[in-house]
Amino acid sequence: MFKVLKRLKIYTKTGDKGSTSLFTGERRSKDDAVFQSLGNTDELNSFIGLAAVQCKNHQDISNMLEFIQSRLLDVGSNIATPKSSNHEKLARVGFKAEYVDNLEKWIDQMDKDLPPLKNFILPSGGEGSARLHVARSVCRRAERSIVKQFLDGEVDESAYKFINRLSDFLFVAARTVAHRENIQETIWKKE
Structure with missing residues (x-):
């Protein structure tokens, strides 16, 4: 027997009035730091999606990017459920340290095949490469927006580390x- 799912409305x-809810149900102003972090993480996810489209001929990288996009939604759940809320949903939004290990493994695998860096490079290397560089810079912004919540103990350490390692990836x-x-x-050429 099939269960009929209720269709969710796109707009609520x-x-x-300028406020919205955390995953816990707590309402906060839309300019709260949590929503800045969520917005930056969502924007990062969109730029990674754009880069993935351009990198579709590199199936391994495309697969990694798809995995990362799903993990960014997990990071968002972690951010949207501050630890100080002591909410029952905290058990559902913990972020696994193994996700950081995955990034490090992938970085090491790719880096071994690259010529060593002897100079700074500019975002370049063709359209796919340049789009990944854009995602990298957006990732750094997302990290800067999350750091205070991490230092205040509101975000899992592994979720923060994932964002930090993601820019390296x-x-x-x-x-x-x-x-x-x-x-x-x-x-980069110095004058």
């Missing part, structure tokens, strides 16, 4: 795509 009108993935496509990275 509950935020029309995106840098190495950008270099890998450029290298595989035999597109020269642009070296």
